[in-house]
Amino acid sequence: MNAETVLPTAVLLGLFVIFAGFYALFYAAGRMRGNALFIAAGYLCYASQIVTVVLLWSSTPLGFPWKILMAGTAAVCSFIPKLSWRYIRSLHEI
Incomplete structure (x- = not known):
């Protein structure tokens, strides 16, 4: 990686996070308030995360293991808010 690619790569990695x-924030807020618009905004953020992974994969000099890590993390991020929401709901049921 050279000096010219560090900043664009860092920006894309920051956007990924x-x-x-x-995604998690909007999904949880939407579920908590029963607001489909917030849930849709969460899914839009997740779609933006996938686009960011595609850009990281295609336009940065990151090594192959890092690209695999980013793709895997994006895949796992797809179900973390749903799992967390289900777990929190089960904790608070009486």
């Missing part, structure tokens, strides 16, 4: 966080 931000989109994952907003």
Whole structure:
């Protein structure tokens, strides 16, 4: 990796994390309030995260293991908010 590619790669990696966080935030807020618009915004953030992974894969000089890690993380991120929501609901049922 050279100096010219560090900043664009760092920006894409930052966006990857931000989109994952907003996906979880909007999904949980939508489920908590029963608001389909928030849930849709969460899915839009997840779709943006997938686009970010595609851009990381195709336009950055990251090594192959790092690209696999990013793709795997994006795949796992698809079900973490749903699993977390289900677990939290089960904790608070009386």
